Amino acid sequence: MMERKHLMVFDTTLRDGEQSPGCSMNLREKLEVARQLEKLNVDVIEAGFAIASPGDFEAVRAVAETIRNARVASLARAVPQDIDRAYEAVRAAEAPRIHTFIATSDIHIEYKLKSTREQVLERAVAMVKYAKSLLSDVQFSAEDATRSQPEYLYEIFEAVIQAGATVINVPDTVGYTTPDEYYQLIDGIRRNVPSIDKATIAVHCHNDLGMAVANTLAAVKAGATQLECTINGIGERAGNAAMEEIVMAINTRQDQFPAKTRIETTQLYPASRLVSQVTGMKVQRNKAVVGENAFAHESGIHQHGVLANKSTYEIMTPESVGVATNQLVLGKHSGRHAFEDRLKDLGYRLEKQSLDSVFEEFKVLADKKKVIYDRDLEALVQEKTMRMEEHYRLKQFVINCGNQMTATATVRLINGKGEMEEVSTGSGPIYASFGAIDKLVGMTFDLEDYSLQAITEGEDAQGEALVQIRKEDGRQYHGSGISTDVIEASIKAYLNAINRMISDVREEGA
Ligand SMILES: CC(=O)SCCNC(=O)CCNC(=O)[C@H](O)C(C)(C)COP(=O)(O)OP(=O)(O)OC[C@H]1O[C@@H](n2cnc3c(N)ncnc32)[C@H](O)[C@@H]1OP(=O)(O)O
Numbered sequence: 304m305m306e307r308k309h310l311m312v313f314d315t316t317l318r319d320g321e322q323s324p325g326c327s328m329n330l331r332e333k334l335e336v337a338r339q340l341e342k343l344n345v346d347v348i349e350a351g352f353a354i355a356s357p358g359d360f361e362a363v364r365a366v367a368e369t370i371r372n373a374r375v376a377s378l379a380r381a382v383p384q385d386i387d388r389a390y391e392a393v394r395a396a397e398a399p400r401i402h403t404f405i406a407t408s409d410i411h412i413e414y415k416l417k418s419t420r421e422q423v424l425e426r427a428v429a430m431v432k433y434a435k436s437l438l439s440d441v442q443f444s445a446e447d448a449t450r451s452q453p454e455y456l457y458e459i460f461e462a463v464i465q466a467g468a469t470v471i472n473v474p475d476t477v478g479y480t481t482p483d484e485y486y487q488l489i490d491g492i493r494r495n496v497p498s499i500d501k502a503t504i505a506v507h508c509h510n511d512l513g514m515a516v517a518n519t520l521a522a523v524k525a526g527a528t529q530l531e532c533t534i535n536g537i538g539e540r541a542g543n544a545a546m547e548e549i550v551m552a553i554n555t556r557q558d559q560f561p562a563k564t565r566i567e568t569t570q571l572y573p574a575s576r577l578v579s580q581v582t583g584m585k586v587q588r589n590k591a592v593v594g595e596n597a598f599a600h601e602s603g604i605h606q607h608g609v610l611a612n613k614s615t616y617e618i619m620t621p622e623s624v625g626v627a628t629n630q631l632v633l634g635k636h637s638g639r640h641a642f643e644d645r646l647k648d649l650g651y652r653l654e655k656q657s658l659d660s661v662f663e664e665f666k667v668l669a670d671k672k673k674v675i676y677d678r679d680l681e682a683l684v685q686e687k688t689m690r691m692e693e694h695y696r697l698k699q700f701v702i703n704c705g706n707q708m709t710a711t712a713t714v715r716l717i718n719g720k721g722e723m724e725e726v727s728t729g730s731g732p733i734y735a736s737f738g739a740i741d742k743l744v745g746m747t748f749d750l751e752d753y754s755l756q757a758i759t760e761g762e763d764a765q766g767e768a769l770v771q772i773r774k775e776d777g778r779q780y781h782g783s784g785i786s787t788d789v790i791e792a793s794i795k796a797y798l799n800a801i802n803r804m805i806s807d808v809r810e811e812g813a
Pocket residue numbers: 319322352354355356379380381382404405406415416417446476539
């Protein structure tokens with residue numbers, strides 16, 4: 304049998320994914336996502352854009368120091384300062400990479416770079432050589448490649464490969480191309496760049512016209528072997544190609560794509576949940592592979608078919624992407640061993656201290672809920688281990704409300720100085736609680752977005768609240784909170800966003 308071609312997965316959730324408005328992650332959250340990407344077995348983690356800010360630099364460096372089983376890359380413009388900063392950030396990695404880019408389309412060259420094709424080519428070559436003098440693995444991206452003249456692309460790719468680039472990337476930066484056209488472009492590059500065999504061909508697709516995954520797969524057929532993507536498809540504007548969709552399409556349609564990735568597919572769903580929680584970006588219910596409805600069968604004919612044989616309506620199993628079908632797991636009489644075992648099955652390995660603390664929370668939850676589902680456990684672990692520095696924490700709240708009266712909320716918080724309490728009224732209990740919190744922290748915020756969803760089934764389901772707030776200076780912060788009580792979940796989410804804002808301000812001032 305012929306050996307199947309290996310396709311490399313380059314994850315850019317921590318860089319392009321973080322470019323989604325309101326999706327910024329703090330260092331601890333980025334490390335948690337990076338560890339999950341390592342569990343997924345991705346080949347390359349693009350950990351950030353080191354020159355963007357001191358926080359980004361520290362995050363890339365922390366990922367480079369922590370991750371051992373994937374290459375770690377930082378993005379850099381084609382300027383020496385960016386490349387120096389990227390090198391400093393990734394140098395501690397087991398396999399560091401500098402990813403430098405410059406735009407090659409006439410629109411970008413003329414209006415954005417105010418340059419010429421010749422100057423861009425010269426700069427690209429000089430910067431690849433410079434990066435190569437620092438380390439051996441250098442990726443070059445021709446930004447807006449799909450709106451660039453193909454002959455110019457052949458020329459610049461040949462020149463950067465000669466200068467030492469190990470990977471050449473052909474981004475569809477504005478999500479403009481179509482599968483047939485992208486196939487032709489990649490095929491043309493393979494045929495017309497004389498040194499192409501010395502480099503890997505990478506593709507990086509955006510979803511502006513909803514074709515990011517289709518374009519990526521067309522490129523696989525044309526010979527691309529590094530696929531750039533993000534978890535849940537998050538990213539600039541309409542997002543990037545979604546890893547879970549690309550990987551499962553390749554796995555499921557081996558007749559079309561006789562190739563393999565190293566991805567541990569059972570980690571796809573946990574990764575999706577984690578990224579949704581730390582970025583505050585909800586996953587749409589009908590999202591392919593990881594959405595709530597991806598494996599739900601509602602109509603009679605489908606249910607009948609699935610009962611007879613799952614393959615009638617399921618082209619992949621929920622288990623294969625890490626959706627647990629054995630949902631009923633533990634209750635208040637369960638002990639620590641069963642609890643730890645179940646967490647291990649779900650892919651969580653916790654230090655003793657974290658395990659003890661999550662176990663305590665589990666017992667509290669088990670007193671409130673008759674049955675604890677896997678989703679409840681995931682929510683507990685993620686909330687407990689991902690909680691950022693809590694400048695303000697909820698102690699208690701009392702609500703007085705009804706349909707014929709103004710709601711009143713009394714909220715008591717704890718911060719480094721002790722306990723504090725405030726009362727506020729509002730059109731509803733949640734609005735009143737947020738008002739009391741505003742008084743306690745001495746600031747007001749615009750509530751840009753608020754949503755609530757049940758994360759498990761039943762009347763005693765846990766609810767997850769997601770909020771997005773905007774400060775007076777226009778900056779946005781997201782927050783999430785989980786509880787069996789929707790008001791408590793909302794208060795926790797609001798406080799989470801405020802804590803994120805305070806950490807951000809302190810980090811900047813540091
Ligand atoms: C397609 C992509 O996703 S690219 C990645 C996009 N991501 C980001 O931009 C997030 C992080 N960015 C940032 O923090 C900032 O933009 C920085 C730190 C990189 C630069 O900030 P500033 O120096 O204030 O410049 P600003 O962002 O306003 O403008 C970009 C400058 O870089 C130049 N530039 C843009 N791309 C490149 C490139 N690939 N190579 C060289 N120069 C470039 C622009 O022409 C402009 O130059 P100018 O200042 O001489 O006019």
